Amino acid sequence: MAAESVRVVFVDAETEAEFARTELAPGQLPDSFEHETRLDLGGEPWAVVRAEPPTAAQFLRSGSLVLTLRRIQPVDPQELTYSLPTIFDPLPPAEDSTGPGEHFVIHEDGWRQAEMVSRQLAGQAEAEMRAIREIFRQHSRVIGEDASSVRVFDRIHLRRTPTAPISTEVSLRRLSELLPGGGRPYAGVRFRDAPGRVVDSFAIASDPLVVYGQAQGDRVTTLCLVPSPDAAAESAAGLAQAMREFDLLLADWCSGRLLDASAIGAFVNPA
Template sequence: MAHTESVRVVFVDAGTEEEFARTELAPGQLPDSFEHETRLDLGGEPWAVVRAEPPTAAQFRRSGSLVLTLRRIQSMDPQEMAYSLPTVFDPLPATEESTGPGEHLVIHEDDWRQAEMVSRRLAGQVEAEMRAIHEVLQQHARVIGEGASPVRVFDRIHLRRTPTAPLSTEVSLRRLSELLPAGGRPYAGVRFRDDPGRVVGSFALASDPLTVYGQAQGDLVTTLCLVPSPDAAAESAAGLEQAMREFDLLLADWCTGRLLDASAIGAFVNPA
């Protein structure tokens, strides 16, 4: 059967199901098949092919006609991008298959190391990161929404890469457990919400509503973080304050850009 020298192409908007353009094209200007995801550039704008009738070149060359239903690809203006947090730590720790029993503390990847203890001698590294975060908080924040639930968002996010080892002094996991209120329950470890694996070397201790978590090598804690709660008891703050004094630690509250010493831990744990 003879093939046509040109193909009449009708373009239909998938949103309205209405024709918006038509043209005559040589068969060589069209792909051999629309059976796989296909994108077209029309007038400098990208479109995705939702449906092609008929879908193959052999068919529309014989018939001489082709109807393409397209969806406009909306490209996001970088100026319109919004982040819910001013900073996150990168990279995330490695995970491994969790084979042991017990419940894990599950957190979102973005919450990893957002409130963490750092050795005082690393204050210079921490303050350098804080300066970058302050710039995001002061120059790249806006509030969207009205009424009782406005949301603060950011058009830029700061990726923290230091300190890679936030605890330069020896912090004992056993001693930390002793300082927290009795009756807390240990978790089997930490995992991320969308990852079934366990963070390598992770631990988590629940003590009333307050939870501490991190990573350890044996009894040596290498990363120590908090999940604060407005309902945390005063004795939890007292235990953390004592731990900070014993191990000479500061608390980096990264999302607010604050570096706190032991005397301020009570207000952080229970701002009420």
């Protein structure tokens, strides 16, 4: 038999101490707390961290409910910070499903943060670099000290060019040949919070270094990489050879640098 009212105990998640209790009618409570729920208490917003029990069927039967809440602190827009100075927008489309095989998973903000650009497009790349360097000069600061210090940004630059970063013929097959052992291919690229595979995507693991992007058949249209302090010299040498063969530059967007083949070794293995 359902209770006519529910005794609700409120617990602060920060202190784990009870701070209020009340009696509520069933209609004043949601059917379930299993999804993210927010409550307004005394004009202040709170997030439900845990509900015991979580469903109406249970707490109406028992007549009691314990809600552990965390106060939602309002954020001053002037205090918002970013960990990156730039991201590329828009993201590429994804298919409905990933398909078989292991996929290289990347955060959406990491898409095209270090990528190859045809030398013919250096002017477009430099224009974006100038905007990013301005973010560093005018909209960043370092917080913390010594090894724990980190640079944060109060503004982020949305890159929209170059839309097609590779304007020359770059062969995916040849790129794989230049990596040690031909590399280990993934089934494609998937964003961390999305179920589908990025359309036309590929990824190749070469020791800890990963090269990824998009290709139409054998023709690479987007070529990116994720550096690693443990990357082998052979991987860097293979990438340098690819840059020379296909006349490519490396755009390290998050540092505002445009690098040629001679600098790829230090970028791939920054240790």
